């Protein structure tokens with residue numbers, strides 16, 4: 535704990551080059567923290583997919599000019615890493631989460647549905663979470679789909695916002711981190727902590743302008759072709775949707791850790807999916823990212839998880855830049 539806090543505080547500058555360079559010099563911990571602050575991008579590689587399926591775009595894709603910025607948001611989100619982590623240890627946040635979700639569940643489900651609405655007590659959550667079928671509205675662990683915006687340029691498929699290399703977001707779409715997504719993450723984090731696992735929030739919402747900076751830095755360092763495999767171009771990052779979160783060190787050193795394994799097996803119970811799985815690089819358009827989760831709500835997260843498919847495959851769409 536002490537170490538992590540220290541790390542997160544030392545992690546500082548969001549614009550330093552990541553990983554390797556630093557790893558060598560300082561302690562691994564420091565390096566991880568730095569990487570966390572800067573890297574993950576919205577993650578991505580190149581390529582293919584198929585298409586055809588009911589895609590609804592509210593309007594035309596915009597590629598407006600930047601300037602809506604909010605680096606402050608980003609700076610803030612970097613700092614949240616520390617706060618978030620500390621929150622985990624504080625029991626208060628857990629209690630708060632439960633209330634929040636219960637209320638949502640009730641409002642969505644219209645009150646009564648199945649037997650136990652809010653009866654399940656928090657203590658046994660970690661155990662009761664694993665279930666075979668998706669929770670229904672009214673169940674304590676039901677998590678609703680995110681809000682749908684009626685904004686031209688945003689693509690939804692069956693109510694789910696799509697942001698990948700084929701479907702971009704308007705430059706001025708600046709929603710911040712979705713509050714349900716955030717709350718569900720804290721639940722996930724808290725349950726993981728009860729298993730002795732330390733999952734922390736590393737990066738969430740990123741504005742168009744901030745993504746542009748990150749991406750341009752990577753292009754300058756690695757060239758566009760390589761950068762495109764792991765970093766999204768501005769307007770194409772899922773982080774701009776406010777529905778994606780990167781956890782922990784945000785690099786391959788996270789792969790295979792108990793936290794990564796747990797995340798992969800359990801994030802759907804909170805309404806998240808692991809967005810860029812191993813072996814699906816040519817479909818998602820991005821390299822394997824063990825640390826990037828996307829909030830979709832439990833209806834879809836269970837369905838996608840059970841299908842073993844990526845979001846692209848599930849909806850039958852592709853993820854590839856048009857140029």
Ligand SMILES: [Zn+2]
Nearest residue numbers: 574576780826
């Ligand atoms: Zn990410």
